[in-house]
Amino acid sequence: METLCPTSFVPNSNWTMQQSKSTTEWTKEENKRFESALAIYDETTPNRWSKVAEIIPGKSVLDVMMQYKELVADVSDIEAGLVPNPRRFVSSFALEFADHRKIHTFSKRGKSYDQERKKGVPWTEEEHRRFLMGLEKYGKGDWRNISRNFVISKTPTQVASHAQKYYLRQLSGEKERKRPSIHDITTVNLTNNELLNNNNKLMCEVKSYMSPLQRSTSPADVLIGCWNNSFDGDLMALGQFV
DNA sequence: TATGCCTCCGGCTACGACTA
DNA sequence: TAGTCGTAGCCGGAGGCATA
Numbered sequence: 001m002e003t004l005c006p007t008s009f010v011p012n013s014n015w016t017m018q019q020s021k022s023t024t025e026w027t028k029e030e031n032k033r034f035e036s037a038l039a040i041y042d043e044t045t046p047n048r049w050s051k052v053a054e055i056i057p058g059k060s061v062l063d064v065m066m067q068y069k070e071l072v073a074d075v076s077d078i079e080a081g082l083v084p085n086p087r088r089f090v091s092s093f094a095l096e097f098a099d100h101r102k103i104h105t106f107s108k109r110g111k112s113y114d115q116e117r118k119k120g121v122p123w124t125e126e127e128h129r130r131f132l133m134g135l136e137k138y139g140k141g142d143w144r145n146i147s148r149n150f151v152i153s154k155t156p157t158q159v160a161s162h163a164q165k166y167y168l169r170q171l172s173g174e175k176e177r178k179r180p181s182i183h184d185i186t187t188v189n190l191t192n193n194e195l196l197n198n199n200n201k202l203m204c205e206v207k208s209y210m211s212p213l214q215r216s217t218s219p220a221d222v223l224i225g226c227w228n229n230s231f232d233g234d235l236m237a238l239g240q241f242v
Numbered sequence: 243t244a245t246g247c248c249t250c251c252g253g254c255t256a257c258g259a260c261t262a
Numbered sequence: 263t264a265g266t267c268g269t270a271g272c273c274g275g276a277g278g279c280a281t282a
Binding site for chain 2: 120121122123157158161162165169179181182183
Binding site for chain 1: 266267268269270273274275276277278
């Protein structure tokens with residue numbers, strides 16, 4: 001059984017990316033290029049952020065990652081209805097993104113946006129890992145925060161449902177398990193933790209790249225903040241800027 | 243080897259309970 | 263009262279297995 005231990009690298013921080021702002025200002029034109037790039041290179045694109053950065057002269061991989069982080073924050077504000085006029089340039093793309101996420105939430109008592117039953121979207125291993133991280137951070141039951149801060153691609157309902165199956169899986173004895181499952185990945189212990197090694201490596205790279213001022217922020221905060229916004233794999237690309 | 247049936251897994255939905 | 267969580271059950275899909 002593969003296991004991982006999030007607390008081994010998650011710092012005792014306030015768990016925010018607030019301090020880790022991009023060091024450069026973004027013009028309207030740059031934002032437009034940024035949105036176009038996001039449309040061209042979707043989430044499945046390898047080294048997505050490297051490619052996005054190439055499209056925007058003067059912007060680094062970290063810059064575009066931070067910009068994406070802020071875009072997602074805007075979307076969250078829009079979704080929550082907290083901010084009538086989002087704090088910075090909010091594009092139609094952000095609004096579309098918000099609509100897209102809204103489609104994945106369901107109204108109560110059986111009235112879904114789609115009348116037909118949705119085809120299940122399988123959880124990826126990465127999403128499950130983040131789910132486990134969120135579980136460690138917020139504990140069982142706080143699906144809203146886990147969804148918002150760790151598995152942003154899933155709604156709280158989906159997270160809760162996933163958790164239900166996860167706990168059922170844990171309760172079933174190993175002998176009863178006929179087939180391997182993503183739920184076999186747990187948070188129990190440290191050994192065989194490829195993820196830990198990967199993240200230690202990434203944190204070193206991030207720290208190397210950060211300016212002296214930024215280094216007052218834990219690189220783990222940067223890494224986790226990036227994680228929260230689907231920057232999978234692209235942090236590796238930071239190495240070229242070090 | 244191909245095919246079809248069976249079983250298991252896991253995402254989705256509905257609904258009751260709880261709380262602010 | 264609305265929002266959120268917990269959970270039972272439904273359902274589709276994939277893998278396992280038996281049989282021709």
